[in-house]
Amino acid sequence: MTGDSVSTSSLTTLIMPPTLRWEGDPWTGSLILLDQTRLPGEVATCRIDTVTDLVEAIRSLRVRGAPAIGVSAGYGVVLGMRAASDPNDLSSVHAAMTDAVERLAVSRPTAVNLVWALRRVRERVESLVVHQTRAQTQTILARDLIQQAWLEAVAIHQDDMAMCLAIGRHGADWIDARFGNPRPPCPRLEIITHCNAGALATSDHGTALAVVYETHRRGRDLAVLADETRPLLQGARLTAWELSRRGIPVTVIGDGMAAALMSRGRGRLVIVGADRIAANGDVANKIGTYALAIVARRHGLPFVVAAPSSTFDLTLTDGSSIPIEQRDPAELIWMGGKRIVPEGVAVENPAFDVTPAELIDAIVTERGVIEPVKAATVQALIA
Numbered sequence: 083m084t085g086d087s088v089s090t091s092s093l094t095t096l097i098m099p100p101t102l103r104w105e106g107d108p109w110t111g112s113l114i115l116l117d118q119t120r121l122p123g124e125v126a127t128c129r130i131d132t133v134t135d136l137v138e139a140i141r142s143l144r145v146r147g148a149p150a151i152g153v154s155a156g157y158g159v160v161l162g163m164r165a166a167s168d169p170n171d172l173s174s175v176h177a178a179m180t181d182a183v184e185r186l187a188v189s190r191p192t193a194v195n196l197v198w199a200l201r202r203v204r205e206r207v208e209s210l211v212v213h214q215t216r217a218q219t220q221t222i223l224a225r226d227l228i229q230q231a232w233l234e235a236v237a238i239h240q241d242d243m244a245m246c247l248a249i250g251r252h253g254a255d256w257i258d259a260r261f262g263n264p265r266p267p268c269p270r271l272e273i274i275t276h277c278n279a280g281a282l283a284t285s286d287h288g289t290a291l292a293v294v295y296e297t298h299r300r301g302r303d304l305a306v307l308a309d310e311t312r313p314l315l316q317g318a319r320l321t322a323w324e325l326s327r328r329g330i331p332v333t334v335i336g337d338g339m340a341a342a343l344m345s346r347g348r349g350r351l352v353i354v355g356a357d358r359i360a361a362n363g364d365v366a367n368k369i370g371t372y373a374l375a376i377v378a379r380r381h382g383l384p385f386v387v388a389a390p391s392s393t394f395d396l397t398l399t400d401g402s403s404i405p406i407e408q409r410d411p412a413e414l415i416w417m418g419g420k421r422i423v424p425e426g427v428a429v430e431n432p433a434f435d436v437t438p439a440e441l442i443d444a445i446v447t448e449r450g451v452i453e454p455v456k457a458a459t460v461q462a463l464i465a
């Protein structure tokens with residue numbers, strides 16, 4: 083893995099660089115990731131050429147956010163196929179694909195977009211292999227197989243951008259219907275969000291933040307309160323960075339502050355993203371989301387989730403069986419290179435929690451809005 087870096091201070095007027103992109107052709111090109119572990123201090127990219135490097139990048143959150151993990155994993159399969167023991171042999175490339183899919187699938191357990199994208203690439207490659215076997219003539223070369231995998235990865239990438247834009251439109255329609263005329267003297271809409279469900283978590287635009295961007299584009303006066311999101315500070319480091327770069331007023335608050343602010347009339351709406359949504363509408367998202375949903379209900383604020391259909395896992399009847407990633411306790415024990423938890427004290431670090439459907443007022447998808455949130459309405463839009 084190699085990379086380039088530049089200090090952000092000289093870049094404040096530049097547009098955000100892409101979260102991820104493919105550079106070059108399918109056979110020799112690379113996946114270029116914006117290294118999110120280095121934001122906001124540095125805008126640095128890393129060049130990914132192997133499955134091993136991509137697994138490391140996903141685990142260490144260089145690339146993160148459910149949709150962005152899925153899109154990069156699609157390209158990761160291409161990298162794996164290219165590294166086959168005999169890149170000119172069909173069965174060797176096929177075996178390398180299976181190996182890449184298996185290794186990438188376990189890189190992070192909660193975001194279902196990862197296995198969704200891997201399945202799309204695998205199915206496209208396998209349908210060609212089956213076709214080839216039936217035809218009994220060698221019409222498909224190993225390099226064609228790699229190209230087909232890459233074309234599917236590109237399609238996933240493009241679909242993700244289109245889904246985010248559609249989520250933005252449906253979410254902004256929902257806000258217009260709920261809060262009325264967006265033009266002044268309409269009071270400022272203060273939106274609370276958690277973690278980062280923005281352009282950095284997707285190919286572009288985001289999910290929760292796509293709604294913010296579209297609502298802002300339509301002329302509504304709005305501002306965002308961004309939870310800092312302990313322990314890795316995606317809210318403070320990433321959401322605040324991307325919103326300020328796009329000219330949206332943003333204020334960072336500590337994770338425990340939302341209830342107190344709401345009790346004093348602050349915040350009119352909560353919008354968050356999702357990593358996996360069960361068939362009944364239970365939502366797994368960054369740890370702290372559940373607490374935010376409870377305090378939003380207590381104070382009468384609508385609690386909205388924004389996610390593409392690729393985030394739904396209809397094989398799970400409810401959220402109790404969503405796998406929750408347990409991350410290294412060191413993320414909590416250390417801060418800025420200093421130990422903040424005494425030696426010998428136990429630490430737990432679940433990265434996600436599950437918000438029950440009953441606390442969610444609406445789920446905005448690229449297909450429309452699920453409201454009320456329950457098994458029947460999820461089924462009607464997503465199945």
Ligand SMILES: CSC[C@@H](O)[C@@H](O)C(=O)COP(=O)(O)O
Binds near residue numbers: 149
């Ligand atoms: C559109 S992103 C939705 C979620 O993936 C996001 O809210 C989130 O929880 C990200 O967690 P992360 O651990 O940073 O990958």
